[in-house]
Amino acid sequence: MTEGPTITTIAQRAGVSIASVSRVLNGLPTREDTVRRVMRAADELGYVPNSVARSLRNRRTDQVAFAMADIGNPVYVAMVREIQPMLKEAGYRLLIHSTDGDAEDELGVLRGLRERYVDGLIISPLRGVTEEHVRAIVAARAPVVVIGALPVGMPEGAPVDNVRTDSRTGVRLALDHLYAIGRRRIGFLNGPLDTVPGAARAAAYREALEALGLPYDEDLVEVGDFYRDSGARAARALLSRVPGLDALMCANDLIALGALDVLREHGRDVPGDVAVVGMDDTDLASVTWPTLTSVSLGSAERGRAAATLLLDRLQNGPREPRVTVVRPSLTVRGSTAVPGLPGTAGDGR
Amino acid sequence: MTEGPTITTIAQRAGVSIASVSRVLNGLPTREDTVRRVMRAADELGYVPNSVARSLRNRRTDQVAFAMADIGNPVYVAMVREIQPMLKEAGYRLLIHSTDGDAEDELGVLRGLRERYVDGLIISPLRGVTEEHVRAIVAARAPVVVIGALPVGMPEGAPVDNVRTDSRTGVRLALDHLYAIGRRRIGFLNGPLDTVPGAARAAAYREALEALGLPYDEDLVEVGDFYRDSGARAARALLSRVPGLDALMCANDLIALGALDVLREHGRDVPGDVAVVGMDDTDLASVTWPTLTSVSLGSAERGRAAATLLLDRLQNGPREPRVTVVRPSLTVRGSTAVPGLPGTAGDGR
DNA sequence: CATCCAGCCGTAAACGTTTACCGATCGCAC
DNA sequence: GTGCGATCGGTAAACGTTTACGGCTGGATG
Structure with missing residues (x-):
C-alpha cells in the first residue's frame, strides 16, 4: 500500500521547503510564482492533508461527540437530526456514542474526553450527573453540554452548559x-x-x-x-x-x-x-x-440548543455556564x- | 487551561525515560521496579494517553464512519443500531455522516477518506456508485463497504466489499x-x-x-x-x-x-x-x-453484514472483495x- | 556607494506518541 | 578475575503538520 503524498513530497517536487508548501496551502501571503509551483505539484500528486497530523499540531480535532442512551429512540434521533447539520456547517465531524443507559459507559465517554479525540461533547445522561460525572468533566477541560438535569453544586468554571426541559x-x-x-x-x-x-x-x-x-x-x-x-x-x-x-x-x-x-x-x-x-x-x-x-x-429544540451552546464555546472560548430551558407543550x-x-x-x- | 500530563511528565516524575514509560503503559516486558514507579506516577498525575498523537504514530485512528442519506430514516437507524455495538466491541469509534442524499456530499465523504481521519467506511449511496465514487475509493486505499449496488466494472484490488439486498x-x-x-x-x-x-x-x-x-x-x-x-x-x-x-x-x-x-x-x-x-x-x-x-x-442484517466485512478487513488485512446478499422477506x-x-x-x- | 527595510522563504522545533537500535549493567561460568 | 550473554532502559528518529525565527535578496533611500 503506497503511502500518499505529504507536504515533503510536494516540497521536493516544487523545489521549495515544506514551510512554503504549508504556507501556500494555508493561504498565507506568498510570492505568486511559489504559489503556482506548489499548487501545481499538489494537484499533480493529488495531495490531501493528513488530518491527524494537523490535529496533533493544532490541538484540535474538529470532532464533536454526542452521547445518548439509545440511538434507536426517536427522541435522540430527532436531536441528532438537528445537531449533525449544524456541526457540519461549522466544520465539525460528529461521533455517536450509544451508551445503552449504562452509567459506566457514560463515564467512559466523559473520561475519554481526556484522550482529546474530540473538541467537545453533548451528552444526555439517563442516570443523571453524579459527582463522578462532574469530576470527569472538570478534568477533561473540554466543553460539555448536558441535556438533562444538572446537579446544583457544579464547581465554578467547569465548562458545562445545560439544556433542559420541564x-x-x-x-x-x-x-x-x-x-x-x-x-x-x-x-x-x-x-x-x-x-x-x-x-x-x-x-x-x-x-x-x-x-x-x-x-x-x-x-x-x-x-x-x-x-x-x-x-x-x-x-x-x-x-x-x-x-x-x-x-x-x-x-x-x-x-x-x-x-x-x-x-x-x-x-x-x-x-x-x-x-x-x-x-x-x-x-x-x-x-x-x-x-x-x-x-x-422539544427534542429538536433541545438538540439545536445544545449544538448552539457547544459551538459558541468552541468558537468563542470560555465564558460563564449557560442554561437553556425548552418549554413543553401538548x-x-x-x-x-x-x-x-x-x-x-x-x-x- | 493547564495542559494535561504527557509521557514526558511521567518520565520526569518517575525518573525514567519516556521510552520506559511507553513500554510500561503498553505492557511490554519491563523490570518490576520500573513498572511500579511508572504506574505510580501515571496514577498520581491522572495520565491519559493522547489519542491523536498515538494515531499519528500508529497510522490508525480507531475510527470508522458510516455515511447514509438521512439519519431520520428508520432503515438507517436500524443499521446504526447494529453497527455501533459491533464497532465499539472491536474498539472503534463511530462517525456519522448524514449526506441528505446529496451526491456531492457523498463524494466529499469518500474523498475525505484520504485525510485519514477514519480507518474505514461504510457507505450507502442513494444515487449509486459512479465512476467518481470508484476513483475516490481506490485513491483512498482505505477499506470501504458499500451497502447497495456496486457497478460491475470495479477495478481489481479495490478494497471494497458489498452488501446488497434483492x-x-x-x-x-x-x-x-x-x-x-x-x-x-x-x-x-x-x-x-x-x-x-x-x-x-x-x-x-x-x-x-x-x-x-x-x-x-x-x-x-x-x-x-x-x-x-x-x-x-x-x-x-x-x-x-x-x-x-x-x-x-x-x-x-x-x-x-x-x-x-x-x-x-x-x-x-x-x-x-x-x-x-x-x-x-x-x-x-x-x-x-x-x-x-x-x-x-433486512436492514439490521445488512448493518451487521457491513460491520462484519469491514472489521474483517481492518483486523485481517487485504483480501479479495466479498459480497453479502441479504434475502428479502414479506x-x-x-x-x-x-x-x-x-x-x-x-x-x- | 553604503545603509536600511520589506518581503520571501528555509531551518528547525514542536505537538505526544512508539520503537529500532545500542550501550550499560549484571550474573554467571570458566 | 575475565569474558560472555542476557536483560534492561536510554537516545533518537519517525509519524505529518504548523509556525517562530532569522537569513538572504532586492530595491529604495540618503
Whole structure:
C-alpha cells in the first residue's frame, strides 16, 4: 500500500521547503510564482492533508461527540437530526456514542474526553450527573453540554452548559388535559425510578394529581422500562389490577405504543374507554392508531440548543455556564379526542 | 487551561525515560521496579494517553464512519443500531455522516477518506456508485463497504466489499401476495428514478406484473420522494386518476404512511377497498393503523453484514472483495389482511 | 556607494506518541 | 578475575503538520 503524498513530497517536487508548501496551502501571503509551483505539484500528486497530523499540531480535532442512551429512540434521533447539520456547517465531524443507559459507559465517554479525540461533547445522561460525572468533566477541560438535569453544586468554571426541559410542567399539561375531558382514574406507566426522567415524572404525576384534587393511588402506578414491550407488560399488569381506569399517562411514546397494543388486545376502545397520553411527541405519535396525544418536550429544540451552546464555546472560548430551558407543550391527537369537548378533535383518530 | 500530563511528565516524575514509560503503559516486558514507579506516577498525575498523537504514530485512528442519506430514516437507524455495538466491541469509534442524499456530499465523504481521519467506511449511496465514487475509493486505499449496488466494472484490488439486498425479489414477493389476495389493479408509489432503489423497484414492479400476467399501466405509477408527505401527495394524485385501484405497492414504509393518511382521509377501507404494502419493514410498520404489511429488506442484517466485512478487513488485512446478499422477506400485517384467505390474518389490524 | 527595510522563504522545533537500535549493567561460568 | 550473554532502559528518529525565527535578496533611500 503506497503511502500518499505529504507536504515533503510536494516540497521536493516544487523545489521549495515544506514551510512554503504549508504556507501556500494555508493561504498565507506568498510570492505568486511559489504559489503556482506548489499548487501545481499538489494537484499533480493529488495531495490531501493528513488530518491527524494537523490535529496533533493544532490541538484540535474538529470532532464533536454526542452521547445518548439509545440511538434507536426517536427522541435522540430527532436531536441528532438537528445537531449533525449544524456541526457540519461549522466544520465539525460528529461521533455517536450509544451508551445503552449504562452509567459506566457514560463515564467512559466523559473520561475519554481526556484522550482529546474530540473538541467537545453533548451528552444526555439517563442516570443523571453524579459527582463522578462532574469530576470527569472538570478534568477533561473540554466543553460539555448536558441535556438533562444538572446537579446544583457544579464547581465554578467547569465548562458545562445545560439544556433542559420541564417535564414537571409536561406531565401537568397532560393530566390537566385528561381531567378536562372528564377522566378521574388516571393510571401512570413510568420508566425506571433511578433514571432522571423516571424520577422527575413520578414526582410530577403526584403533584399534578394533588393540584387537581385527585387522590394518589399507588395501585394506579406501574414502573417498567422505557420500551414498547415493557410498556405492554406494565399496561397488562395495571389493567388487571385496576380494570376500571379511564386514562393512561405514559412516561414516553414507546410505552404508550405498548399500552395501545394491550388496550386493543383487551378490546378497550381508545379513547372511549381509556384515553392515552404519551410523552416526547416522536414521529411515532402521528402514526399509531388512534394517533397519540403526546407531550412534546422539544427534542429538536433541545438538540439545536445544545449544538448552539457547544459551538459558541468552541468558537468563542470560555465564558460563564449557560442554561437553556425548552418549554413543553401538548399535542392533542386521537387517543384523547372526545367529540364535543373543547380542545379536542372529534375525528383525526 | 493547564495542559494535561504527557509521557514526558511521567518520565520526569518517575525518573525514567519516556521510552520506559511507553513500554510500561503498553505492557511490554519491563523490570518490576520500573513498572511500579511508572504506574505510580501515571496514577498520581491522572495520565491519559493522547489519542491523536498515538494515531499519528500508529497510522490508525480507531475510527470508522458510516455515511447514509438521512439519519431520520428508520432503515438507517436500524443499521446504526447494529453497527455501533459491533464497532465499539472491536474498539472503534463511530462517525456519522448524514449526506441528505446529496451526491456531492457523498463524494466529499469518500474523498475525505484520504485525510485519514477514519480507518474505514461504510457507505450507502442513494444515487449509486459512479465512476467518481470508484476513483475516490481506490485513491483512498482505505477499506470501504458499500451497502447497495456496486457497478460491475470495479477495478481489481479495490478494497471494497458489498452488501446488497434483492429488492427485485422483494417487490415480487409483495405483488405475488397482493395477487394472491385477489388484487388486480395495483398502483405503485415509487421514489425518485435516479436513485438506486427507485430505479430497481420500478423495473421490478414491471417485471412482477408481467410474471403475473397483469398489464403494465403507466397511469398506475406515481413517482415522488421517499418521504411521508411526498407519499401522501403521490397517493392523492394516483387516487384521483385511478379511483378504482384495489392495492398500493409503496417503495418504502414512509411513502406507505402517507398513503394510509390519504386513504383514511378519502374514507377508503384498508385493506377492504385498498390493500397497502410498504417496504423496509421498519418499526413504523407495526405502529400504523392498520398495521402495515411490508417487505423486509433486512436492514439490521445488512448493518451487521457491513460491520462484519469491514472489521474483517481492518483486523485481517487485504483480501479479495466479498459480497453479502441479504434475502428479502414479506411480513404480512393488517394492511393486506383478508379474512378467510390463506397466508393472511383476519385480525391483528 | 553604503545603509536600511520589506518581503520571501528555509531551518528547525514542536505537538505526544512508539520503537529500532545500542550501550550499560549484571550474573554467571570458566 | 575475565569474558560472555542476557536483560534492561536510554537516545533518537519517525509519524505529518504548523509556525517562530532569522537569513538572504532586492530595491529604495540618503
